[in-house]
Amino acid sequence: MQRVGAGTLRAAxxxxxxxxxxxxxxxxDHGGLLFFDLRDRSGIVQxxxxxxxxxxxxxxxxxxxxxxxxxxxxxLRGSAAVNAKIATGEIEIAEPGIEVxxxxxxPPLLPSAADLPEEGVRLRNxxxxxxxxxxxxxxxxxxxxxxxxxxxxxxxxxxxxxxxMLTRSTPEGARDFLVPSRLQPGEFYALPQSPQLxxxxxxxxxxxxxxxxxxxxxxxxxxADRQPEFTQxxxxxxFVAQEDVLGMAEALTRTIAEAGGWQVELxxxxxxxxxxxxxxxxxxxxxxxxxxxxxxxxxxxxFTAPFLQQALEQGGVLRGLRVPGAGAFTRRQWEDLGxxxxxxxxxxxxxxxxxxGELRGSLAKGFAAGDLAGLESLTGLCEGDALLxxxxxxxxxxxxxxxxxxxxxxxxxxxxxxxxxxxxxxxxLMEWSDEEGRAVSRHHPFTHPHPDDVARLEQDxxxxxxxxxDLVLDxxxxxxxxxxxxERALQQRVFHLLGLGEDEAQAKFGFLLxxxxxxxxxxxxxxxxxxxxxxxLAGAPSIRDVIAxxxxxxxxxxxxxxxxxxxxxxLDELRLRVxxxxxxxxxxx
Ligand code: ASP
Numbered sequence: 001m002q003r004v005g006a007g008t009l010r011a012a013x014x015x016x017x018x019x020x021x022x023x024x025x026x027x028x029d030h031g032g033l034l035f036f037d038l039r040d041r042s043g044i045v046q047x048x049x050x051x052x053x054x055x056x057x058x059x060x061x062x063x064x065x066x067x068x069x070x071x072x073x074x075x076l077r078g079s080a081a082v083n084a085k086i087a088t089g090e091i092e093i094a095e096p097g098i099e100v101x102x103x104x105x106x107p108p109l110l111p112s113a114a115d116l117p118e119e120g121v122r123l124r125n126x127x128x129x130x131x132x133x134x135x136x137x138x139x140x141x142x143x144x145x146x147x148x149x150x151x152x153x154x155x156x157x158x159x160x161x162x163x164x165m166l167t168r169s170t171p172e173g174a175r176d177f178l179v180p181s182r183l184q185p186g187e188f189y190a191l192p193q194s195p196q197l198x199x200x201x202x203x204x205x206x207x208x209x210x211x212x213x214x215x216x217x218x219x220x221x222x223x224a225d226r227q228p229e230f231t232q233x234x235x236x237x238x239f240v241a242q243e244d245v246l247g248m249a250e251a252l253t254r255t256i257a258e259a260g261g262w263q264v265e266l267x268x269x270x271x272x273x274x275x276x277x278x279x280x281x282x283x284x285x286x287x288x289x290x291x292x293x294x295x296x297x298x299x300x301x302x303f304t305a306p307f308l309q310q311a312l313e314q315g316g317v318l319r320g321l322r323v324p325g326a327g328a329f330t331r332r333q334w335e336d337l338g339x340x341x342x343x344x345x346x347x348x349x350x351x352x353x354x355x356x357g358e359l360r361g362s363l364a365k366g367f368a369a370g371d372l373a374g375l376e377s378l379t380g381l382c383e384g385d386a387l388l389x390x391x392x393x394x395x396x397x398x399x400x401x402x403x404x405x406x407x408x409x410x411x412x413x414x415x416x417x418x419x420x421x422x423x424x425x426x427x428x429l430m431e432w433s434d435e436e437g438r439a440v441s442r443h444h445p446f447t448h449p450h451p452d453d454v455a456r457l458e459q460d461x462x463x464x465x466x467x468x469x470d471l472v473l474d475x476x477x478x479x480x481x482x483x484x485x486x487e488r489a490l491q492q493r494v495f496h497l498l499g500l501g502e503d504e505a506q507a508k509f510g511f512l513l514x515x516x517x518x519x520x521x522x523x524x525x526x527x528x529x530x531x532x533x534x535x536x537l538a539g540a541p542s543i544r545d546v547i548a549x550x551x552x553x554x555x556x557x558x559x560x561x562x563x564x565x566x567x568x569x570x571l572d573e574l575r576l577r578v579x580x581x582x583x584x585x586x587x588x589x
Contacts, residue, residue, distance in 0.1 A: 001071065007043015011090040013074045020045065020093065021069040021101065023131065024062050026112045034059050038070055038093070039111070041136065046083070046092040047072065055098040064112065065104035065128070072096030119544070123558040126549060138538045138546045141260060145534060146213060148259035149233055152252055158209040158235070163198035165215070170196050171444040171509065174218035177228070185575040191217035194527060196444060197512045199236035200484060203523040204515045208238045213530065222553045225476070225532060225543050229551075235481070236525035242467050242483050245524050246423060249471065249479060252528075253421065260537030262419060268471075270423040277395070281402020283427070286475025287420035289409040293401050294379050296320045296389065302371035303389060305350065305363055311391035318391045321401045322379045325412045326386035327355040334362070340407050344400035346390070353386040363389055406475070419536075422472045426450060429466040430497065438499040443468045445498055446491070446512075447482040448524070454490065461497045467524070478533050481526025488516055 001019040009018065022040030029035075034049045034056065047070055049059045062068065072093040083089035109117055111131040116122065122129040129135060150160070166189040169176050176190035192198075194216045202210045212234045219228060233252075237245060254264045269287070276285050279292045296303070296318040303309070303318065312318060329337075338348035352375075353361040359372065381387050388404055390397045409415055429449050430439040439461055441447060449457060450465035457464055471479035485491045491513070495505045506513065534546035544550040551557050571577065 003069075005042030006038050006040045006045040007087055009045055009074055009088050009091055009093075011076060014076050014091065016074045017071065018074060018093070019069065019071045022067070023111075024064055024066045024068060026064065027062055029060065035092075036062055037112075038068070039131075043088060044086055045088045046077075047096050048092045048094050049096065053095055055096055058098055058100070059096075062098075062100075063104065063106075064110060065107050065131075066100060067102040067104070069099040069101055070096045120552075120558060123544075123550070123552065126559045130548065135545070138534070138540055139548060141538050142534045142546055144259050145256050145530075145537065148255050149213065149252065149530075152255040153211045153235070156209070156248065156251075158211040159207055160212060161202060161207065161210050162212060163192070163195040163202075163214070165191060167192050167198075169508065170194055171441075171446065172196065172218065173440070173444070174220050177217045177219050180574040180576055182573050193218050194232060195234050196446070197509065199234060199525060200446065200512055200523065201515055203236055203238045204518070204520045206238075206521075208521075210234075210236045210525075222551075222555060225535065227531065227543060227547065227550055228555050230543075231530040233528040233530050234525070235527065236523060238521040238523045240483075240522070240524055242425075242469065242524065245481060245483070245526055246469060249481075249526050249528075253471065253479075256533065257537065262537065264421065268421045268423055270425060272426040273424055273428065273465075274426065276424050277398050277402075281398040281400070281405060282475075283424055283470065284472045284475055284477050285402075285422065285424075286406065286409070286415070287422055288415040288418065288474055289405060290414070290416060291321060291323060291405055291409075293398060293405075294320050294322065296378065299371060299374055299378060302367060302374065303363060303391075304366035304368075308350070308363075308389070308391045316392040317394045317397055318389070319397050319401055320379060320390075321388045321405060322381055323386050323388065323408050323412070325384060325414070326351075326408060327353045327360075327384040329353065329386060337404065337407065341400050341404065344396050344403070346400060349388050349404065350390065351386050351388050352381070354381060354383050357383070361386065419474055423469055424472055425469045426465040427468040427470070428462065429453075429464045429468075429494075430461055432462060439497060441498060442466065443480070443482050445494060445500065445509075446484045448485045449490075449494070457493055457497065469526070471526075471528070473533070473536055476532055476536060477529070478536070479526050479528040481524065483522075483524035486516065486520040486522050488513075491516070 003021055004018050006020050006022050020038055020040070022038050025037035025039040025044055027036045032051065036047050036059065037044050038047050049056050070093060073095055074091050075094045077090060077092050107128050109121055109125045109128040111128060166179060169190045170193045172193040174193055176193065179189040179191065181187045181189060195212060195214055199210050214232055214234050215229050216232050217229050220226065222228065237248065250266050250268050254266055257264045273283055276283055281293055300312055300318050308318065334349060334351065341349060348362065350363050351361045352359060352363050352367060359367065375381055379387055388401065390400055428442050429447060431442050433440045443466060448467045450467055453464040467483035469481060470477050485494060531543040531546055535543045538546055540546055549557065549559060556563065
């Protein structure tokens with residue numbers, strides 16, 4: 001008899017004899033009737049045994065996570081026994097024959113348990129953790145999104161082409177993972193931070209439309225939703241302008257989102273980088289939060305607090321954020337918020353609050369009642385609201401308000417339902433790096449300057465916009481890309497501004513620059529952070545929940561124990577020596 005999926009059976013199957021196989025999910029012995037739930041990839045079904053059934057004694061010895069095969073009859077449950085919580089809740093399997101296929105030790109993590117153990121336990125026992133319904137659903141979703149991506153891009157004429165994993169450094173600017181070469185001792189491969197240079201080479205090679213669902217590696221200190229190895233949907237196209245790439249990426253986004261059960265209307269919203277910073281204080285605004293930063297410049301005389309006036313005299317801007325519901329915050333709450341902005345060089349959050357018909361808050365003294373009407377019409381401030389007010393240099397002021405916007409949206413549960421995609425375009429081409437004492441690329445050195453700004457590259461390099469774009473979903477960057485420079489002279493000018501000498505550029509990216517000598521088509525592309533996209537579509541709290549075998553925030557794999565030491569003979573073959581932890585320091589001193 002052919003095996004059927006436990007979760008596929010319905011009332012219409014009543015009377016059929018079926019063969020199932022899977023894991024014992026839960027056992028309930030009611031002293032008389034004995035029940036157990038059988039779980040496989042498709043779901044769960046209840047098996048029932050009466051004392052007169054031949055398999056009764058065997059079933060009494062079953063434990064969670066044993067693997068069994070069951071052959072029995074589908075019968076309707078009495079109406080009182082219907083379990084509306086599971087898809088098979090109207091039926092059960094009766095008079096079963098049971099064969100034990102494998103026993104299980106007592107599992108350290110029970111897939112049927114309602115409470116999750118801490119994440120370390122989950123990662124160490126990943127196989128058991130992956131058996132949980134939530135993880136089964138997440139990885140099934142990931143699979144569907146991958147297949148939808150492939151079908152979509154194939155349908156649009158893209159070729160899937162693989163690029164090397166053992167390669168040279170790529171230009172994303174993070175630290176490389178290095179792999180020592182045995183055949184060329186003392187030399188190293190780098191794992192790719194992305195296939196950036198290769199996909200550009202593929203354009204020069206005439207493939208016109210490339211994609212790859214590809215693992216990328218960046219050796220960075222990990223933040224909450226980062227992994228040292230992660231998956232990108234990497235795309236490059238020839239003979240295109242920015243609009244073509246955005247249009248292609250929007251259609252793909254809709255396909256992927258629909259595969260995850262979301263509806264997406266095109267075209268997606270857009271903001272320039274400058275506008276995103278001005279209105280939301282970030283280059284990845286979460287548009288579900290309905291508050292915007294306002295320019296309080298027209299009312300600058302109304303704010304008499306000396307520290308604000310002083311900042312204005314020094315040429316600063318005056319910006320505010322109206323927060324409905326914060327009017328009634330206590331002193332303590334404002335003090336807590338003050339601590340949230342310490343990293344922006346602020347000690348407190350100056351504010352006005354309207355509560356109980358009064359104007360309160362740290363800025364209320366000195367704010368003339370006569371100016372209230374002006375404030376109301378400029379900001380919409382009304383009873384129950386607070387207005388946060390900052391003055392100073394534009395960038396830190398915007399960023400601090402942008403940060404407070406997120407913190408307060410969390411505290412006040414202010415995000416609107418639904419999901420919001422947004423393109424952010426016209427990023428600056430370069431930014432100043434204090435660390436390196438030079439301008440660095442915001443995206444990478446092959447990013448094309450905005451055509452309107454090319455002429456002033458040398459005069460105002462930090463003011464030049466790039467043809468670079470990010471796709472943001474609910475405040476998370478899910479894709480980013482750019483139109484590339486394909487003109488050699490322009491590339492030289494940009495390298496020059498980045499302080500990259502000809503020799504250095506040649507040493508780093510010579511193979512790309514050489515290829516450009518033989519006719520490079522105009523091209524551009526984008527890469528989607530696939531893990532983050534999965535996480536958001538799954539509604540999962542972490543990207544680790546949509547990756548089968550992820551690493552911890554320290555970059556370790558608790559399941560395999562990687563990274564781990566290796567046999568001395570392996571190091572000898574590579575002609576490598578590992579220094580004691582403090583050896584470098586001793587050498588320096
Ligand atoms: N290679 C870039 C990145 O990984 C994406 C792109 O420009 O297409 O950020």
